[in-house]
Amino acid sequence: MTQSPRSLFDKVWDAHLVATRPDGQALLAIDRHFLHEGSFHAFGMIDHAKRAVRRPELTFAVADHYVPSHSRATPIADPEIANMVTMLEANAGRHGLRHFGLHDPAQGIVHVLAPEQGLTLPGLTIVCGDSHTSTHGAFGALAFGIGATEVSHVLATQTLWQRRPKTMRVTVDGVLGAHVTAKDLILAVIGFIGADGAAGHIIEYAGSAIRGLSMEGRLTVCNMSIEAGARAGMIAPDDTTFSWIEGRTYAPKGDLFDRAVAHWRTLPSDPEAAFDREVSLDAAAIAPSVTWGTSPETAVPVTGVVPDPGVESDPVRAGQMRKMLDYMGLTPGTRLEEVGIDRIFIGSCTNARLEDLRAAAAVLRGRRAVVPGLVVPGSVPVRRQAEAEGLDRVFTNAGLEWGEPGCSMCVGINGDLVPAGERCASTTNRNFPGRQGPNARTHLMSPAMAAAAAVTGKLTDVRKLGAS
Template structure:
């Protein structure tokens, strides 16, 4: 008898179901559990229950959200933040967990560090108390964010109860145009389906444009799946994935790696696999994008104008648009390329990998930023390689600050803030009110676009600048 064709998601999900309850919820085995400083609540729960970490060798603690981006030689000035960093180290030590602390040579943002260290592998289930855990789906893993109670459950049992989500396939075929990147691609997707367009679904990204992306680009795409409301985003593993993984510290070695690749090649969706929803986009129609509002779904080509709520037929939507424009300080009909900015931020788990820094440096090389800005690499290894290539000097010579790895200005909890009322060209993933600081105004875009904004002091179409070489994500 021929088995029913299955999707990548179905193969990974089915392989991890331990038990199923009468209400349909499944108990999933969890292969990797990542923690950051916010995990102290979960440790408090298992301590109160008198439990230990069930599989300490599968749990990894990473200092990233609260760590400062200034010199690591200085102590953390804020005692509350310093305590958060110290508590993570203490909890990891008590339970025998691998801890990537403030001075670890592999330290970085968890969603940059884990793929870099070979902890993220095809076919795994991966969870973390952070919504952007969807990033790891770029390798064909089922990865998603969880809350504090769920973190404590995984710590104690290495399992998690979950309701099976629906599936969506987003196919992007064709070739991306010059200077159009993975960030532009995913912003275009979110603009098409909406900020809740994938709610209750796991997205599989497919098509020739997805296959042409580097691993860094794929990580960017899956990272922002959550901004479309998805539970997770996945891309089937292929030779690009295998080449990235081979030789990394925690990856399988030798014959074991060969065996792993043989299995990983069975994971892509079967021909005839059925999805609950299908969406298609033409890569050639995607342009360098910026957001004008307080949701990623407000992404439009940088060549567009600020939309007019008066032209919106839906009164509820029109009201939302007016509220966003009021917060952002924009007027309907204003050309986006006429919008001035006050500062730039290049970094975050979305766009702080080496390829991203190369793309931004290519724009800024030989130019001077006309606004202040901060560039924060995603990990210590990224920082070291960027410095070896002289990228740090490009940013510093342009007048931007070069920071230490961490989440930094993506989220205003670590001292790196956009001052109230200022407008920031940002490579991050969220732009809701207050995300980068109270009353901060955030425009999302790619690293190359942020660098172009730094050089001109306004939202700028990077295609209009002379750029000799540009990275792909």
């Protein structure tokens, strides 16, 4: 019997389906389970139930959310944060898990480390107690965040109950303009479909502009799929993917790699595969972007102005806009390039890879920042390579701080905070109230745009600085 055309998502889901209940819930086999310091709740659950980790060789513990971005030569000063980091190490040790701890030469943000180490592969199912697990879909994996109870279920069974989501294809064709990056692309997508535009869906990104992205760019795009309400984001694997994977520590080697590639080439969506929803964007129409409000969906070209709720026909939407503008301290009609900033942050699982640091350094080279800022690489290997290329000196010569790998100022739980009332040009993925600290104001943008803001002290179109 001829099989109906299937999407990339369909192929991965079907290959991992163990059982389906009458209510539609499906039991999926899980290939990779990543843990960070917040997993102590789940370990407590399996300890209480007297259960062991079912497949310790498929479970990886990574210290990233609570680790300090400053000197690691001395113990962590905050006892609560120190305890979080210590508990992860202890839980990993008790259950025989590979632990990428504070001083591990591969340590980093889990969503940077796993692809870097070859743990993220096409066609896998990947889960982690972190919403930005969608990042790994850049390789053609089905990857999504889960809650503490689900983490405990995966620890104990290496399976997970899920309801099959709908599918959505976002096609971006054409060529991105000069200094327009993957971050601008995904901000444009979210701005177009809205913060809940993909709710209940898996997004597959397609089109010539997507295929033209590096793996780093694809990781950025899939990382922020969750900000459009999607369950996950996926990009079909291709030669760019295979070249990235080959030779990495946990990747298949020799004949196994060749056989794996042969299978991975069967994963892209069939030409006639159907999607529940289709969206298309023109790459040439995308500009360097920034957010003005407290949601990624408020992304607009930096050449624009702060919008006016008074001309919004939807009263609910108008009210939301007024609330966001009040929090952000902005006046309708103000040119975005006139908005001053107090500091910058370059880092996070969205934009802390080597390509991101190179882009920021290209803007900062030979220039001085007029506001303070923190640059945090996504992993120890990224940090080492950046230092080998002299990027760290570019940042410090510009007056910025060069940090140790971790989540840092992306989320205000590790000591790195934006002071109350200050405005931060940030390469992170979320800008809701308090994300970077109580009453902090966050503008999302690309690394190059954050660097441009550093040297001008305001939101700035990077194209005007003539960076290479």
